[in-house]
Amino acid sequence: MEKFTQHTGLVAPLDAANVDTDQIIPKQFLQKTTRIGFGQHLFHDWRYLDATGEKSNPEFILNSPQYQGASILLTRENFGCGSSREHAPWALQEYGFKVIIASSFADIFYANCINIGIVPIVLSEEVIETLFQSTNDNSQQFTVDLAACTVNTESSQYQFNLAPFHKYCLENGVDSVGWTLDKLAKIESYEAQMPAWQ
């Protein structure tokens, strides 16, 4: 997993609540056995006017010329709800998003982001509203500093919380499986005392 320390990037404001993983990556694109090839289908049904993805929808925010190359997604509450499909954060990452800022995330989606190196940032609804107002009319760059846990806009700085271990894993690109395998003795001693039916 790629290490994350600091990132400055263009912000795309996706003004919708409860954006579910079916929207992020519809099921017809889940038939791959690899982790790549999902970015082109990100937000497919919103992004394209046709089923085959040939006609771009000019109304959709990510198709707007001013948000091309965006790497920070600003959105609203309960982002990533629904299916556990990790294909959703894979698609966001392959498209180019490194950071997602929302007032809340669905639990499984949040864990999936941490596990692949996307930084999910929770800010209050009031702050999110302010950020939407500042980004709706003009394109803006934010800088996210993981060590300081801050989001820096052109005019303000906002602090966010991240669990210490999540922060450590993102900063160091930790192979979480390898990390746990180093504790095999503890797993073995747990297994040795389990009841027969378990």
Add this chain to the structure above:
Amino acid sequence: MATTLYEKLWQRHVIEEKADETPLIFVDRHLIHEVTSPQAFANLKFHNRVLRHPERTIATMDHNISTRSIEINAAGEGAANQLRTLEKNCKEFGIELFGMGHKNQGIVHVMGPELGLTLPGTVIVCGDSHTATHGAFGALAFGIGTSEVEHVFATQTLRQTKAKTMKIEVKGQVAAGISAKDIILAIIGKTGSAGATGYVVEYCGEAIERLTMEERMTVCNMSIEFGAKAGLIAPDETTFEYLKGKEYSPKGQIWQQAVNDWQQLKSDSNAIFDSYLTLDAKEIKTQVTWGTTPGQVTQVDNVVPSPEDFSDPVERESCIAALKYMGLTAGTKITDIAINKVFIGSCTNSRIEDLRAAASIAKGKQVSPNVDAIVVPGSYRVKEQAEAEGLAQTFIDAGFEWRLPGCSMCLGMNDDVLTEGDRCASTSNRNFEGRQGRGSRTHLVSPELAAASAIAGHFVDLTKINQANQANQANQGA
């Protein structure tokens, strides 16, 4: 100290809990399927790691299989490739697989419980968000992503942040004709679609205790639809009775030890939860979703809401967007909404009791000429039983299509998809935009209401049908 059921399950499974690390917990059972496992197997092989406990891992084929044929190729090229990849991986790593045509094949959350693979007091995970279903047995069960599937493969553990606890009590008894689906939709209507994010929910109260195991599974299944990490119901005699003698349930002396242990699995009477919600069972009416999240739900005898009904600006905007997508006008009576598709199936409502309930409504009636209706049993075993009981014939005689088991139109990964503008009464769990097909409109309902709507061609007030049937029977009796 008094503890909740969740805290007891947590304590039994925690391997290491340190201040600067996310806690490590043991996973007793890992259920896998074709869609969310291939990349996990690939990484395991890439790192040259072993699969720690193949005997704790069970695989089935369900998400993208055809419901018309048991041939893998019938699923289409991409799906067939995923299914064959699962076959190869299971063979290579020594995992038991219930593939196409196997007597144990079925939707992962139908298959596990009916075989006795789902046991109280265990931690069960699967790369599928409806894993909460297994919480009906007092198991801590939740959905995981593919990186976590890989972590479980290699270590039989997961790193998990401890959740907050919510107690949802449904007091008293529901009225006749009110199903488990109505109970859970009514709960989601109260909490909203993210009301339990960060929580593990425990359902309790008389109305919950009176539910059968299959009904409890329907309730726990939709825990994720209001954001809960997992849903739990304390195991009791109903649970033990259901599990006794199942193929994979403990046997003999171990069974007795297990039951003794499971009887301890309940929240202490004075345990403190982080949050509480109480519903009066007799207030719960037949539910229908009108929007594009499960929380956008109302009673069948109500009308489509208006954006002005919502004081929260985000909810108001969501209502406007949902009405537009759903092609609905505020103020329309729910019973005036015409449908052209019906889907009875999914891990929420495809068990034998669901099919009995739907068949009892369909018996002797005909599906409306404007409606295409399919019934998809949850597993091969459910299919066999429904055929033996004559339910399948009842459906066929009434004009429903009777299909082979699988996830089918719940998520439309196979060819069971709706087309643009279709309006479907569905017994599944999600009414998201495009969930059942691009541009399609889903209304979540109980099996009873799905069957009744198939016949009428629009939503109907079941209490009126029941009253009419009773009057009819009384007349015939006279």
